[in-house]
Amino acid sequence: MSDWVEACATGDIDEEDVMRFDHGGRTFAIYRSPDDEFFATDGLCTHEKVHLADGLVMDDIIECPKHNGRFN
Numbered sequence: 001m002s003d004w005v006e007a008c009a010t011g012d013i014d015e016e017d018v019m020r021f022d023h024g025g026r027t028f029a030i031y032r033s034p035d036d037e038f039f040a041t042d043g044l045c046t047h048e049k050v051h052l053a054d055g056l057v058m059d060d061i062i063e064c065p066k067h068n069g070r071f072n
Contacts, residue, residue: 020053031057041071
């Protein structure tokens with residue numbers, strides 16, 4: 001059995017865009033880099049649990065919309 005879960009189609013996320021994905025009681029942020037790589041991270045910032053789907057993506061880094069913390 002595969003541990004992969006289909007979250008979306010590759011065409012659903014534009015370059016440096018981010019989308020929210022909820023699965024199994026958890027929230028994820030899925031985003032695409034300018035190099036056409038896809039990333040899935042925890043969807044909530046560790047600082048104040050702000051959702052990263054509202055953040056900014058730069059290269060392979062996602063930035064929290066509240067306090068500008070950066071994650072990769």
